[in-house]
Amino acid sequence: MHDIRLIRDDPAAFDASLARRGFAPVASELVALDERRRALMTEAQVAQARRNEASKAIGAAKAAKDEATAATLMAEVATLKERLPAIEAEEKALGESLNAQLAAIPNLPLADVPEGADEAGNVLVASHGTPGTFAFTPREHDAIGPALGLDFETGAAMSGARFTLLRGAAARLHRALGQFMLDTLSGTHGYEQVVPPLLVRDEAVFGTGQLPKFAEDLFKTTDGRWLIPTAEVSLTNIVREQILSEAELPLRFTALTPCFRSEAGAAGRDTRGFIRQHQFEKVEMVSIVTPDASEAEHERMTACAEGLLNALGLPFRRMKLCTGDMGFTAARTYDLEVWLPGQGQYREISSCSTCTDFQARRMNARYRPEGEKATRFVHTLNGSGLAVGRTLVAVLENYQQEDGAVAIPDVLQPYLKGLNRLEPAR
Structure with missing residues (x-):
């Protein structure tokens, strides 16, 4: 706003x-x-x-x-x-x-955001890790997954397109990924764990910028509430209509939640596999900071997401989005794109944005600087740490074995009782 x-x-x-x-x-x-x-x-x-x-x-x-x-x-x-x-x-x-x-007017881009009409104008900031080599032709996750419990057919039969049932090994790996992300962000990086509501009122989705412009991308219940498209909505609205003291800042929240998106604007894109679903899980990071701290916080938040990918041993790159590819509320966005050898391309797995005071004005979220009577709007930031389903896809493709098994990254093995390999059903 x-x-x-x-x-x-x-x-x-x-x-x-x-x-x-x-x-x-x-x-x-x-x-x-x-x-x-x-x-x-x-x-x-x-x-x-x-x-x-x-x-x-x-x-x-x-x-x-x-x-x-x-x-x-x-x-x-x-x-x-x-x-x-x-x-x-x-x-x-x-x-x-x-x-x-x-x-209805989007946030204004910061001065260092590159100009461009679409994703072709995004700028590579850095690459991390080297894509692995395979002695065989690597397969995409939707070819590897069914033998490990990615049940596309039952999910679709039960709920329609863009729904998947996870069973057995795939379900265990999915849970392990989410817990690893949540534990790392809260234990290592100081984010406070939150279990937020999944249903919110109009003012909450207005505050974070999904309403009124993007109503068609959301799911609405019969009693007028909205299913959250990301925990950003719930976590950012924690400070809605509040006046915080400067001493309370920064606030850093994280949550592992289901997310729900109608994907109205993605017709025909990623209709196969587990990349783009109506229901998925994501670990979200949200920071509430003073204006003079938001630049450093954006770098910090992005580095937290990068640390998760490094720990998982997944090759990725950081992209700075151009003006035409940024989200409505963002003043600057870094996308982290993970390498998928089956697809032979990088795909977004995390998006970290600073929204300056744009969301805070919509929520009337303020703070009082030390020693001053007047209040100022806080700055809000949000980022994925990470999208769990897409990380599952990345692990399946990067750690696939020729016999259809999937090796387990070291950091996940404690969550799987030491299991180091997922075996396909025979």
């Missing part, structure tokens, strides 16, 4: 930043709407003051037995009484229109 006061102060700069994301200029329209709204507010205040003044004068006129003046004043008060609700209604409507337009 943008501050109309900042747009008023420098409309050209706002339009220039928005143009980097491919949007047409809107500042003049927003400022004109705001000026009309403020003019109505002033008109209402003047009218109310005059009404109060005239009402007092009526009493004085009647006391002086000046019936003509009293009658004139009473007529004026009646006119003002009739006019005021219309002014207030128009001002309210303009305010709602202004807020709706502001809510």
Whole structure:
């Protein structure tokens, strides 16, 4: 959410930043709407003051037995009484229109974000690890998985496309991955574990930017709640409508939750396999920090996700997303892309974003700097640490054996009672 006061102060700069994301200029329209709204507010205040003044004068006129003046004043008060609700209604409507337009505008990119129309404009920051070599032709996970418990057919028969049933070895590996991620983030990196609600109200998904623009990408229940598309929604809204002390910051939360996405905008993409599902599990990281700490926190959060991939021995690269490929609420995003030898390409496994104060304004989440009376908006950041299903895919493809078995990364073996190899069903 943008501050109309900042747009008023420098409309050209706002339009220039928005143009980097491919949007047409809107500042003049927003400022004109705001000026009309403020003019109505002033008109209402003047009218109310005059009404109060005239009402007092009526009493004085009647006391002086000046019936003509009293009658004139009473007529004026009646006119003002009739006019005021219309002014207030128009001002309210303009305010709602202004807020709706502001809510539909994405966050502005930070200065170092590269310009580009789509993923082709993303920039490689660093590569980690070397893709392994195989004495055989590596297979994709949907060829390896069924013998290990990835049951695509039963999942689809039960729930439709983009649902998968995990059984046996695949279910155990999936659970181990999630626990390893959660334990590492909380035990090594200081994130507080949270078990958040999976169903949230409108204001929660509005606060993190999914509503109103992306309603079709969400699932809604019959009682009007939304299934979370990511634990970012629940974790970030922990500070909704709060005023924190500076001493309380930073706050760092992590959660392992199911996530639910309709994938309305991904028709025809990744229809095979376990890459893009309507229901999946993800470990999420959320940080709430002061503005001067958000740059360092973005690097820290991304490094935490990278540490998980390094520990798993998975080759990956860090990409800085361009202006045309960033999410709605992001001011800068790093994507971590893991190497999948079966597909012969890198695929996103984590996305870490700084949202500056964009979400905080939508949630009215603030803090009071030490020694100051005024409050400021916090900065929010979120990242995947990691998408569990995609990590399962990466382990299956990178650790596959010629006989169909899958070796278990060392860090996961304690979660599997020392098991070092998943054997396919014969």
